[in-house]
Amino acid sequence: MKNFNSIKEKYVSLGVPEKHIDYTFNAVKSGSKREIIVKNLTSDVRNVDHKSANCMLDDMFSANGGEFKYENRSGYIYSIFYLIAIVVLLLFITFSNNDSLVIKLSFALIPFLVLFLRTFIPTLKGKFRE
Numbered sequence: 001m002k003n004f005n006s007i008k009e010k011y012v013s014l015g016v017p018e019k020h021i022d023y024t025f026n027a028v029k030s031g032s033k034r035e036i037i038v039k040n041l042t043s044d045v046r047n048v049d050h051k052s053a054n055c056m057l058d059d060m061f062s063a064n065g066g067e068f069k070y071e072n073r074s075g076y077i078y079s080i081f082y083l084i085a086i087v088v089l090l091l092f093i094t095f096s097n098n099d100s101l102v103i104k105l106s107f108a109l110i111p112f113l114v115l116f117l118r119t120f121i122p123t124l125k126g127k128f129r130e
Helices: 004-013 018-030 034-041 050-064 072-095 099-125
Strands: none
Touching: 004 018, 004 050, 018 034, 018 050, 034 050, 072 099
């Protein structure tokens, strides 16, 4: 993260201990969920106030590339799986001589096409959630 040092300086000057900032940095970098990080920061042990914890998380997530950066990976994986299934079904349809099999495979192709579009488009927009 390029801006980590400036974020660290900002929150150290606001009175947040450096070890809590390092914890937040590592948690954001590893892709932990926001609720878990906030819960750990505002616990009795760390005792960071809720407002500064949320502001620090906003700054770190924006410097890291977005809050849901790692959640979109599964959207790409699912999309690739559905695309492979679509290609395989299209190959079977193309090289099949049996008309009833072509019709059955065509009906099987439709759900995979819908699932592909329902995962790939939101993933491209950065809005895929499991």
